[in-house]
Amino acid sequence: MAMSKLTRQQITTFLTDMFIAASDTSTVTVQWAMAELLHHPDKMAKVKAELAEQLGFKGFVTESDLSKLPYLHAVVKETLRLHPAVPLIPREVVADDGVFLGGFHVPKGTGIVVNLWAIGRDENAWPRPQEFIPERFLAAGQEVHSSMVKEAYRPFGAGRRVCPGMEYTARSVPLLLASILHRNEWRLPADGDGVGLEGMDLRDRYGTVLNPATPLHAVLVSTV
Numbered sequence: 001m002a003m004s005k006l007t008r009q010q011i012t013t014f015l016t017d018m019f020i021a022a023s024d025t026s027t028v029t030v031q032w033a034m035a036e037l038l039h040h041p042d043k044m045a046k047v048k049a050e051l052a053e054q055l056g057f058k059g060f061v062t063e064s065d066l067s068k069l070p071y072l073h074a075v076v077k078e079t080l081r082l083h084p085a086v087p088l089i090p091r092e093v094v095a096d097d098g099v100f101l102g103g104f105h106v107p108k109g110t111g112i113v114v115n116l117w118a119i120g121r122d123e124n125a126w127p128r129p130q131e132f133i134p135e136r137f138l139a140a141g142q143e144v145h146s147s148m149v150k151e152a153y154r155p156f157g158a159g160r161r162v163c164p165g166m167e168y169t170a171r172s173v174p175l176l177l178a179s180i181l182h183r184n185e186w187r188l189p190a191d192g193d194g195v196g197l198e199g200m201d202l203r204d205r206y207g208t209v210l211n212p213a214t215p216l217h218a219v220l221v222s223t224v
């Protein structure tokens with residue numbers, strides 16, 4: 001439909017959809033990355049060490065710094081593997097003869113839901129699929145890759161409807177995460193105030209966007 005024919009209501013709906021697609025997905029991904037890092041202090045230490053080594057006492061992180069932070073990018077990728085912000089995507093078979101999926105004939109017109117969450121945790125593609133291992137996305141960690149990884153890493157969907165915000169997100173989410181972490185110390189709430197490391201709830205709660213079942217509660221301890 002030509003832009004000039006859009007009603008005010010359609011434009012409002014479009015802008016609202018874009019806003020939700022862009023903002024909720026990015027913020028929940030940063031929240032998940034923080035939750036996983038707080039749950040894995042050794043990985044948190046590695047990100048912080050990389051930031052300190054590359055940026056020193058620089059006051060704030062800029063986009064041009066991102067190319068120097070491979071471990072940070074690996075953390076974001078691993079976060080999206082375990083917690084894809086959009087977990088289920090709908091498709092419909094349009095081929096006249098239908099398609100074959102997993103040995104079954106699926107006729108034209110059938111609705112299909114692709115489960116990105118399950119693909120990211122497929123044990124045929126990912127060694128130790130339930131564990132948070134950013135190293136699997138680093139060159140040095142490629143021995144933990146399988147040949148299926150390219151197909152099994154689809155947090156932004158695939159094909160003609162692939163997320164148009166993918167490239168933007170590849171910069172904005174690491175930038176936001178780095179800005180939160182660089183020169184800031186974070187911890188879980190102290191005993192009595194929160195759940196502690198062992199009791200952390202890292203389950204996902206299904207919705208249009210995949211939120212943590214229990215919202216993250218983190219404490220900013222100090223800024224150095």
Ligand code: HEM
Nearest residue numbers: 021022025029085086089155156157158161162163165169
């Ligand atoms: C962590 C961040 C994000 C994730 C995980 C994500 C994931 C996805 C997924 C899985 C889809 C469905 C793709 C498909 O059907 O194959 C999608 C669609 C979409 N995304 Fe994102 N997205 C993110 C950020 C963004 C941002 C920042 C924007 C806008 C600037 C955006 C705009 C859209 C739009 C407009 C669609 C619908 C595309 C269509 O149906 O043709 N997304 N996204």
